[in-house]
Each structure stands twice: as structure tokens, then as C-alpha cells.
Amino acid sequence: MWRASAAATVFGWILVVVIGVSTYVTMWASARLVAALGGDHSDVHGWLVATVAAMLVQPVAVNVLAWVGEAHQAAVTRGQHARLAAVANAPHGIAHLEDAEASGRLAGALGDVRGQFGLTCIGEAWRSIYLRTTGIAALLILGRWSWLAAAVLLLLQWVSGRAFTAYLTQLQRDLLDNASHQGRRAHYLQRLLLEKSVGKEVRLFALTDHLLRWHETIWRAAQLGIENRRNKALRPALATSVVMVVGTGAAVGRLVFDAWQGTVSTAVLVAALQAVGAMSAFGPLGDTSSQATRARLFAEAVHDLESQVASPPVAIAGPPTDSGRAAEICVDDVSFAYPGRETPVFQHLSLHIPAGQSVAVVGVNGVGKSTLIKLLAGLYPSSSGTLRVDGRDPFADDAARRRVAVIFQDFVRYHLSLRENVLLGVPDASDDDAYAALRAAAASDVHDRVGSLDTPLDPGYDGGTDLSGGQWQRVALARAFAAVAAGAGVLVLDEPTAALDVRVEAEIFERFLESTRGMTTILVSHRLSSVRHADRIVVLGPNGVEEDSSHDELLSAGGEYAAMFRLQASRFAASGSTDEPDGDQSGEHDEVMSQ
Numbered sequence: 001m002w003r004a005s006a007a008a009t010v011f012g013w014i015l016v017v018v019i020g021v022s023t024y025v026t027m028w029a030s031a032r033l034v035a036a037l038g039g040d041h042s043d044v045h046g047w048l049v050a051t052v053a054a055m056l057v058q059p060v061a062v063n064v065l066a067w068v069g070e071a072h073q074a075a076v077t078r079g080q081h082a083r084l085a086a087v088a089n090a091p092h093g094i095a096h097l098e099d100a101e102a103s104g105r106l107a108g109a110l111g112d113v114r115g116q117f118g119l120t121c122i123g124e125a126w127r128s129i130y131l132r133t134t135g136i137a138a139l140l141i142l143g144r145w146s147w148l149a150a151a152v153l154l155l156l157q158w159v160s161g162r163a164f165t166a167y168l169t170q171l172q173r174d175l176l177d178n179a180s181h182q183g184r185r186a187h188y189l190q191r192l193l194l195e196k197s198v199g200k201e202v203r204l205f206a207l208t209d210h211l212l213r214w215h216e217t218i219w220r221a222a223q224l225g226i227e228n229r230r231n232k233a234l235r236p237a238l239a240t241s242v243v244m245v246v247g248t249g250a251a252v253g254r255l256v257f258d259a260w261q262g263t264v265s266t267a268v269l270v271a272a273l274q275a276v277g278a279m280s281a282f283g284p285l286g287d288t289s290s291q292a293t294r295a296r297l298f299a300e301a302v303h304d305l306e307s308q309v310a311s312p313p314v315a316i317a318g319p320p321t322d323s324g325r326a327a328e329i330c331v332d333d334v335s336f337a338y339p340g341r342e343t344p345v346f347q348h349l350s351l352h353i354p355a356g357q358s359v360a361v362v363g364v365n366g367v368g369k370s371t372l373i374k375l376l377a378g379l380y381p382s383s384s385g386t387l388r389v390d391g392r393d394p395f396a397d398d399a400a401r402r403r404v405a406v407i408f409q410d411f412v413r414y415h416l417s418l419r420e421n422v423l424l425g426v427p428d429a430s431d432d433d434a435y436a437a438l439r440a441a442a443a444s445d446v447h448d449r450v451g452s453l454d455t456p457l458d459p460g461y462d463g464g465t466d467l468s469g470g471q472w473q474r475v476a477l478a479r480a481f482a483a484v485a486a487g488a489g490v491l492v493l494d495e496p497t498a499a500l501d502v503r504v505e506a507e508i509f510e511r512f513l514e515s516t517r518g519m520t521t522i523l524v525s526h527r528l529s530s531v532r533h534a535d536r537i538v539v540l541g542p543n544g545v546e547e548d549s550s551h552d553e554l555l556s557a558g559g560e561y562a563a564m565f566r567l568q569a570s571r572f573a574a575s576g577s578t579d580e581p582d583g584d585q586s587g588e589h590d591e592v593m594s595q
């Protein structure tokens with residue numbers, strides 16, 4: 001709370017003290033007023049003024065504290081958003097985002113910041129603090145009658161409050177626990193029933209009933225464990241509250257008895273009766289305790305995430321690189337296995353790409369083409385060997401990473417304007433840069449269709465629209481071209497053109513190779529006809545680089561590449577399409593390479 005806003009914390013504590021003091025004065029002055037009216041007539045006016053003043057000050061301070069709580073809440077929520085964003089983005093790679101437990105916890109924490117926690121928890125935490133302060137006022141008043149009774153009541157309320165908090169903690173922990181296997185699965189199934197992106201398939205394959213039943217089964221199984229834990233924590237909470245009620249009754253009985261015996265004055269009797277009730281501020285506080293517990297658990301969860309996810313090595317911001325110049329890539333004896341996996345994707349892989357060369361990487365499904373690109377982009381560290389972009393490690397050096405512009409097959413469709421989709425990584429670029437990038441990606445017609453660079457590419461927004469798969473791919477390509485114009489030294493297209501028809505893909509790749517001449521480019525595609533104009537073709541196989549030469553040389557060599565290329569070409573010819581003018585090119589899709 002202090003970190004989010006020191007001013008709100010200090011002001012809040014001042015108000016808490018004011019509330020505590022005004023509570024004490026209200027109880028004591030009103031009791032003295034009753035006693036004065038009842039017979040001793042001592043300074044009726046003075047006690048009346050004190051009572052009224054305290055009764056006015058207290059609600060004003062409570063309301064101002066509620067207002068401070070809201071401002072404080074906003075500051076805390078902002079801070080928590082920033083901390084969560086830092087947790088998600090601090091590590092240089094993306095392994096933590098693929099770790100099911102860490103990403104589940106991150107998603108849960110984010111949901112919490114956006115939900116109830118982000119709205120009321122801090123206000124309720126302040127409420128619980130000032131209620132405890134009113135409890136201290138009540139304790140001091142009770143002490144005027146009997147310190148023993150005050151201490152016993154404090155103990156009973158405190159034990160009951162602790163038992164209730166333990167119960168709430170269990171409850172809230174279960175609510176916060178998005179990381180359990182069953183919890184994640186239940187959430188996932190729930191999302192399938194609600195999300196737009198899967199709505200089509202859910203209807204098409206009539207999955208609704210099946211998903212509902214499946215979700216219910218998993219949810220019930222998860223609930224069973226939760227209910228058992230809750231019941232276990234609820235029993236001591238109930239038992240201690242019974243003891244607390246009996247103890248409070250006994251204290252009231254004793255107080256009345258003392259008054260009956262004449263050992264307690266009217267003022268003390270009236271004040272102490274009020275104080276007995278106010279001692280409940282040390283006990284269970286219902287929703288206030290619940291929210292305050294949630295705030296505490298949330299802070300703990302974020303702290304745990306911070307220590308769990310902050311994995312070394314932290315990236316260094318190296319000295320600026322020669323922006324705009326083609327980069328050289330050296331992969332030397334690199335082996336790599338995904339975190340938590342024993343089987344390596346590749347072992348002892350070596351590949352040298354001189355600056356300015358265009359290279360196509362081809363190979364069957366799962367051989368590791370995309371994984372190699374992820375390593376080049378610095379998203380994972382290699383398990384062994386060295387991988388360098390212009391002599392620097394892209395996993396450890398931010399400047400080296402910025403030299404690599406990649407459009408992956410699962411590129412992001414930003415629900416932002418067309419301009420932002422193209423220029424997201426280059427904020428200083430102008431509209432002309434956006435048009436140039438769109439032209440280079442053969443996407444000028446996308447601009448013509450949506451009408452403006454400002455059009456949101458999401459029909460959910462006013463004036464927004466959606467694009468076809470192929471149009472999205474060309475917009476993503478335009479983003480890559482914009483990155484090149486802004487100084488990236490290696491441009492990688494990892495099959496972002498798979499949804500395009502073969503003619504458009506060939507056109508884009510040709511244009512791409514032409515407009516990036518002199519740059520280092522890497523193309524990954526299953527359509528061999530599309531990549532054959534690259535300077536060099538590298539065929540990846542289970543044992544690393546299996547073939548590595550130009551298209552013509554590989555064809556003459558009559559190896560694996562030649563066989564795959566001829567098979568694609570023959571399928572293409574059999575399909576009767578006239579898309580490929582020289583009849584030497586590949587077919588509709590990636591028949592061979594995908595098998």
C-alpha cells in the first residue's frame with residue numbers, strides 16, 4: 001500500500017487515528033451524558049457538545065477514508081498491473097509463458113486485478129484497519145471497568161477472528177488457485193463455451209452439450225476437494241464463535257451484576273455496554289475480512305510469481321548495432337530441447353548465413369524449423385553450442401534481438417487500427433511508411449477495402465472490420481517490412497503465407513526477395529516453388545542440415561529436395577492448375593513436406 005501511494009497511506013492512517021479517538025470520545029462522552037442526565041448533573045452541556053462533536057467527526061472521517069481508499073485502490077491496481085506486466089515480460093525468453101503453472105497463476109492474478117480485487121480490496125483493507133482501531137477504543141473503555149474482562153474478551157474475539165480468517169484464507173486460496181490441473185482444465189472448457197473464436201466450431205460439431213457435461217464433471221471433481229478443505233476450516237471457526245458468544249454474555253452478566261451491587265457507576269456501565277459490542281471489531285469482520293484476506297493473498301501471489309518467474313540470465317542492453325546493415329548469423333554446434341522436455345529438437349546443428357544472403361529453410365513437419373527461428377529471435381537459450389547474430393547472443397542481448405524481425409506462422413492479429421497493426425514496433429514511423437510497407441506486402445488492397453489506416457481491425461469496435469486469413473497475413477507481412485525499414489538486419493518469414501493462394505504467395509515471396517535484396521532473409525515454407533528463388537536452400541532433417549545449396553544445384557544433385565520438389569510439381573500438374581507458368585513449380589499445398 002505504501003509503495004503504491006505514500007500520501008494516501010499517511011493520510012489514511014491519520015484518518016484511522018481520528019476515527020479511533022472519535023469512537024472513544026463518543027462512547028465515553030455519551031455515557032457521561034447519560035449519567036449526568038440521570039442524576040449527577042455534572043456538566044451536561046459539555047458532555048452533550050463532546051458527544052455531538054465526536055458523533056459528527058466519526059462518520060465524516062469514515063467517508064473521507066472511503067474516498068482515500070478509492071484513490072488508493074486505483075494507485076494499487078495500477079501498480080499491480082505494472083508488476084504483473086513486469087513478471088510476464090521480465091525474463092528474456094518465453095519459457096515461463098509456456099509453463100502451465102506460471103501462466104495459470106499469471107492469468108488468475110490478472111483476472112483478479114481486473115475483477116473484484118481491483119475494485120474494492122484496498123477500500124476494505126482500510127475498513128478493517130479502522131474497525132480494529134474502534135476495537136482499541138472499546139478496549140480502553142472496558143479497561144475502566146475491568147482490565148481482566150477486557151483482556152478475556154479481546155482474547156476470545158481475536159481467537160474467533162483468527163479461526164474465521166483461516167477459513168476465509170482457505171476459501172480465497174481455492175478461488176485464486178488457477179494453477180491446479182483440474183482448475184485450468186475447467187476454466188479452459190468454460191472458455192470454449194464462451195469465446196467467439198471457437199463459437200463456429202462448437203456449433204458446427206454440436207459440442208455444446210458435450211462441453212457442458214465435461215465441464216460440469218471436472219468442476220464437480222475440483223469442487224469436492226475444495227468443499228472438504230472448507231468444511232475442515234469452518235469447524236474451528238464455528239466452535240470459537242460459540243465460545244466467544246458465551247464469553248461475551250458472561251461479561252455482560254458480570255457488568256450488570258457489578259452495577260446492581262453498586263460497584264460500577266452509571267457512566268462506566270453505559271460506556272462498557274457499548275464497548276462490549278464494539279469489541280467485535282477484533283473478531284470476524286465478514287466481507288471486510290474476506291476482502292482484506294484476498295488483498296493479502298493476492299499480494300503474496302504476485303510476490304511468489306516474481307520470485308518464481310524472474311529467471312536469469314537477464315538480458316543486457318548491448319551497445320547499439322549497425323542499424324539497417326544486413327546481419328550475419330552463425331549457428332555453431334547448437335543443441336536444443338524445450339524446457340521440461342528430454343528429447344532434443346535438434347543436436348549439434350551448425351549453419352552459417354553470411355550477411356546479405358537469402359536462405360530458405362525447408363523440412364518435414366516437426367523437424368524444428370520454427371524452433372530454430374525462435375532461437376534466432378532470442379526467445380529461448382540454446383541448450384549447448386553458440387548462436388550469434390552479428391557476433392552477439394540474441395537471448396542475452398537486447399540490441400542483437402532487435403536486429404531480428406520475425407513474422408511467425410501464428411502471428412498476432414492485433415485488435416487495433418490498420419496503422420497500429422503495421423507500425424506497432426516503429427512508433428515514430430509516418431503514414432507514408434505504413435503505405436510503403438503495405439505495398440511491399442502486396443496489401444494495398446487491404447487498405448482500400450478497410451478505407452483508412454485508422455479503421456480498427458475488429459468488428460467489435462465502431463467502424464471496425466475483420467479481415468480474411470490471407471489479408472491478415474499480408475498485414476503481418478507489412479509489419480515485417482516496416483521493421484526492416486526501421487533497421488532490422490535479418491528478416492524471417494516463418495510460413496506466414498500459408499493461408500495465401502499459391503499465386504499470391506509466389507508473388508509476395510518474389511517481391512519480398514526483390515525488396516530485401518542485400519539483406520539477410522530467412523524464409524520458411526512448405527511450398528518449394530515459392531522459396532526456390534532464395535540464394536540458398538537448407539533442408540533440415542532429423543540429423544540437422546541434410547542438404548544446403550541453391551535450388552538448381554539441389555535439383556541436379558537429385559537428393560531429398562529434388563524428390564520433394566518433383567513430387568510437388570507433379571501433383572500440381574495433375575491438379576491441372578495454370579497458376580505456375582513454367583510448369584516446373586509446386587502444387588496447391590504442402591503435400592510432401594507436410595507428410
Ligand SMILES: Nc1ncnc2c1ncn2[C@@H]1O[C@H](COP(=O)(O)OP(=O)(O)OP(=O)(O)O)[C@@H](O)[C@H]1O
Nearest residue numbers: 098338341345363364365366367368369370371372
Ligand atoms: N513450446 C513447445 N514445447 C515443447 N515442444 C515443442 C514446442 N513447440 C514445438 N515443440 C516440438 O518441437 C518439435 C519441432 O517443432 P517446430 O514447430 O520447430 O517444427 P517445424 O519444423 O516448424 O514444424 P511445421 O513444419 O509443422 O511448422 C516438434 O516435435 C514439436 O512438437
